[in-house]
Amino acid sequence: MAEAVRARVDAWCWAVRLFPTRSAAGAACRAGHVRINGERAKPATIVVPGDEVHVRGGERERVVIVQRTIVKRVGAAVAVTCYLDRSPAVPPREQVAVAAVRDRGAGRPTKRERREIDRLRGRA
Template sequence: MRLDKYLWCIRYYKTRSIATEACKKGHIRVNGETAKPSKEVFPQDEIQIKKDQITYRIQVNDLPESRVGAKLVSLYCTDHTPQEAFEQAKQQQQAQEYYRQKGEGRPTKKDRRELDEFLINN
């Protein structure tokens, strides 16, 4: 099965074209190598997906015939993403929300420097 189709079938991407675009941008790796959308995926392959500042690590268990329901995704892949990745993303989001309220517009250069300094120190 094609990589882009597999990622769409197991609901990591909403559409197949978004999955294809992620592959073309180099956000998807199969067994440690950057993969094209047409790369064939087989059971026991390990896929790394960079999405929303989190690097997901999944292992292919089986190949679905078509897009599966959310409850059935665990039959076709196993998620090995470390919990620290989710905690770090949550912490970054909280820091951003604390610093700037939603709707305040684009940060100035001074705001950006202060935000970078805050994130580095935490």
């Protein structure tokens, strides 16, 4: 019977393509953006199959369950077989707030425009 590969959480998250670089995965762990089974994970924390990993990065949170541990980065097709994705659904594009767009070259907003912007944002 083959022994399971011991994998650090930063290396595993990078190997299954949850982060673009291993240093980004380590930085996210140190910042507290990675949790294993509800506990904050340091970069050297070992993951085993069955662990639930919460990764907060960008504009969404990923929740994955470890199926297989790997330490070498693999192709995307192989990477998705190493975890079970339980992430919440991404909100539809209509629900995302649209930022105000100014015409290129229009310069800074005038005092009247700034007041209107503040009124729209509820700061009036």
